[in-house]
Amino acid sequence: MRSKQREGAALAASALLGLCCLLAVVSSVSAIAGRLAATALPSDPLRALAAASRYDPLEWLYPYKLGDLLQRMGRREAAADFYQRALARNRACALCWIGLAEVAQATGRDPLPFLRGAVRYGRANTLVRKRAAVVYAMMGKRDEAVREFRAALAGRITNRFDFYALLLRIFSLDEVLESVVPDSALESLFAFARHRLPPAATRRVWERCQHAGKVSARMRDAYVAYLLGRGLVSEARQVGFEGAAQVPDGLIDPGFEGAQTPPRLGWNLAETEGVKVEIAACPDCPRGKRALRVAFDGEHNPAFFGVRQFVPVTPGARYRLSALVKSQHISSAQGPSLFVSGAQGRPGDPTEACKLYAWSEDVRLTTGWHEIAVEFEVPRACRGIRVHVARRPTKKLNRFIGGELWVDEVRLQRLPVLPEQPSEKAGASARARAPRAWGAASRRHHGAAGQESRGCIFDQPASVRTYHLGCSGQRLAQARGPAVAGMRVGCQHVREPKGEQSLSTAFCPPPPKTQQRVRV
Structure with a gap:
């Protein structure tokens, strides 16, 4: 009798085990069928997800995805129905709760009950807290919004x-700086400000980081680079030299002596x-013991702008950039030189129109x-410039450059402002008050050039000259440009001593002839 009972119990256990295995197989097959159904119709995701939900009625993910997709399509009522179906299968679906809250808010219903469920079940979900x-x-x-945003910032975004x-x-x-973003997230907010915000807003984030004591050397270097990229050279120096006894306002280390x-x-x-x-020692430096050395290998035609420094300047002022240079066997149709460019900002910045070359x-x-030098006038939109030792490529036959260039004692000197020229109307009235006859002799002596002219005006030789067009002491036109050595332009009643290299653009037409009487 007992043996029969044991055999019956064993048979029942075997049947129960077989039933469990069968249910597991059916569940697995249903899950596989659901996944296959979800991917069988990629062009119609709604039908695919609905079929997957039918094949796998225990999986909450399919109705949730259906609800999310319908909500994105603007079909909010249908989305709410599928969110409820997903909650019936999984009460702890925080994404379903927040989806219902968003639908309720959009349709004018009270979203608070759904928000409480979302926060309760999605306390550690950053996406749920943000939504x-x-x-x-x-x-x-x-x-409440500030509380949820701060909770989201504490998670992984x-x-x-x-x-x-x-x-x-x-x-x-x-509000973001004072209430929402904690001190631990200020560094990432500052990185966002450097990439997305204008300079004024970025400065406020920087000041907040300073107040919280969250400024690192890496952040300071990144902020200096940001300001230089925006053309704000003076502000960049204020940040870079913060805490120093004095902030330099001109060229730093002009003699390449390795100043820190x-x-x-x-x-x-x-x-x-x-x-x-490289910055190398040189035995014959004009001053100091080191200078800049630029070596060319003779096999390339490079566009070289690899030596530069940002310098703050005054808008509208005139400057002269000079340097002492020495060359050794520079063999090219285009050699290196000094180059000045404007520190131009991005579109929308105050320095956007800073164009200087x-x-x-x-x-x-x-x-x-x-010495080599260049004079320039700073545009009104510029607040800084870039000083380069550069070389332009050339298309000439002798384009490959070799040899060495040594540079020392780079200087940037502000020049006095040129007096404004009288207007055309004022000049005309002056000429009307003091008329002169054609051919009247006038003298203007230039002791430095040793020139004497009658009826014409000359300028002294210089690297940059002002050329005048005039006659009989009257200035008719004026232009500035580089001097041309070894060129002479003649003019009536002009005597120039030999050996002088000067350029005159004055031209005097001959005096009109007296009208002769004609007998008929």
Whole structure:
């Protein structure tokens, strides 16, 4: 009797085990069928998800995805129905709760019960807390929105830049700095500001980081680079030299003696193909013991701008950039020279229109120490310039450059402002008050050039001259340009001594002939 009972119990256990295995197989087959159904119709995801939900009635993910897709399509009532189906299968679906809250807010119903469920079941879900914060903000509950945003910031955010952009669409920058973003997230907010915000807003974030004591050397260097990229050279030096006894306002280390400067604010040296740059000792330096050495390998035609420094300047002022240079066997139709460019900002910045390009004469062949210079006027939109030792490529036959260039004692000197020329109307009235007959003799002596002219006006030889067009002592036109050595332009009643190299653009037409009487 007992043996029969044991056999019956064993048979029952075997049957129960077989039933469990069968149910597991059916469940697995249903899950596989659901996944296959979900991917069988990629062109119609709604039908695919509905079929997957029918094949696998225990899986909550399919109705949730259906609800999310319908909500994105604007079919909110149908989306709410599928969210409820997903909750019937999984009560702890926080994404379903927040989806219902968003649908309720959009359709004019009360989203608070759904928000409580979302926060309860999705306390550790960053996406749920962020979406809950947005719903609270749309309801006008800013304190609850701030609480949820701070909770989201404490979690793992995939794209913080998009998160901060969302914050600034809801709150002002002051509210974000004071209430929303904790001190632990200030570094990432500052990175966002450098990439997305204008200089004024970025400065406020920087000041907040300073107040919280969250400024690192890496952040300071990044902010200096940001300001230089925006053309704000003076502000960059204020940040880079913060805490120093004095902030330099001109060229830093003009003699290349290796002065200690913050990164990016002194001389920046960068080599390129065919060009080697270094600060080396030289026995015959004009001053000091070191100078800049630029070596060309003779096999390339480089566009070289690898030596530069940002310098603050005064808008509208005139400057003269000079340097002492020495060359050794520079063999090219285009040699290196000094180059000045404007520190131009990005579109929308105050320095957007800072466009300045000025070159000095180039250096070729073998020369001793001598000076090269370039004069320029700073545009009104510029607040800084870049000083380069550069070389332009050339298309001439002798384009490959070799040899060495030594540079020392780079100087930037502000020049006095030129007096304004009288207007055309004022000049006409002056000529009307003091008329002169054609051919009347007038003298103007230039002791430096040793020139004497009658009826014409000359300028003294210089690297940059002002050329005048006039006659009989009257100035008719004026232009500025570089001097041309070895060229002479004649003019009536002009006597120039031999050996002088000067350029005169004065021209005097001959006096009109007296009208002769004609007898008929």
